[in-house]
Amino acid sequence: MSLTALIIDDEPLARQELQYLLERAGGVEVLAQGTNGIEAVELIRTHKPDLVFLDVQMPGLDGFGVLKKLLDRKVPMPQVVFATAFNQYAVRAFEVNAVDYLLKPFDRKRVMQTIEKAQARRVAPVESASDAKLDALLRLVEEQTQAPKANSGKVIVRAQSRLLLVDQREICFASIEEGTISVVTRAVEGQSNCRTLEELMDQLDPETFWRAHRSYVVNIQHIREVVPWFKSSYQLRMDDAQKTEIPVSRSQTKRLRELFNL
Structure with a gap:
């Protein structure tokens, strides 16, 4: 009897790759795919x-947040396979009770091993994790995977x-749009978690980064030019490759003048 499964990943190519590998492997029926943590909880x-x-x-509610939501709502916990690009994680943190892991890019043999492991547990289930034990696991993994703090x-x-x-x-500025935070350097543009x-x-x-606008944080060391704008307002021209112009909110105009003695 096939295992029923969901694939939750915000990257379309990752979902397609995993779906393909699962179809090739057999023994798994993918019921649905989700693109974010909120969808995951409902699915x-x-x-x-x-x-x-x-x-x-994942932007917004990440994989750990999904499990916390399930615990909070008393939803029966399925077997969970974490997908991650971090090969430096302490792998043993993922191998507690029903939890397994896959590293990106996905490996066909490793996917097969995961399916075999899940099928074996269904036939001869191990002791299920208590809420307290699973919560302890989440705390451990979060400690190992949380973004580095400023002192690093x-x-x-x-x-x-x-x-x-x-x-x-190296960060020139960061911006937020529709809940997604973009981070821009001279060489790289990507997303923050x-x-x-x-x-x-x-x-x-805090001595280097300034919230110039509700949607922007700038590195004051990467401001190339202060551009006077309409009605005594200003824009900041950054030194990234695109020479991005960032508005300064009226509430931050005083801070701008203090920074640069305008």
Whole structure:
């Protein structure tokens, strides 16, 4: 009897690749695909699958947040296979009770092993994880995978299916649009896993980074030019490749003048 499964990943190519490998492997019926954590919670609640292939890093509600939501709502926990591009994680954290892991890019043999492991557990299930034990696992994994803090000098930026550790001094600016945070350097443009600019700011040096606008955080060391704008307002021309112009909100005009003695 086939395992029923869901695939949850915000990357279309990753979903397609995993669907293809599962079809080739056999023994798994994919009921649906989801593109984010919110969809994941609802799909798991609705379909009650045997197995969920769950991306760790997703904008908004990430893989860990999905499991927390399931625990909070008392939804029966399926077997969970985390998908991640971080090969430096402590793998044993994923191998507790019904939890497994797959590294991106996916490997056919490793997918087969995961399916065999899940099928074996259905035939001879191991002791199920208690809420307390699973919660402890989530805390452990989150501690190992959370973005580096300001004292490390590094920020995680997701670009072209890679997770890069970027020196925060190289960041020109960050912006948020429809809940997605973009981070721009002279060489790289990608997305942050933070949910808000406030959360990103907590990782950055407050002496260097300034919230010039509700939608923008700028590195003052990468401001190329201050451009006078309409009605005593200003824009900042940054030194990234696109020479991006960023508005300064009226509430931050005083701070701008203090920074540059305007």
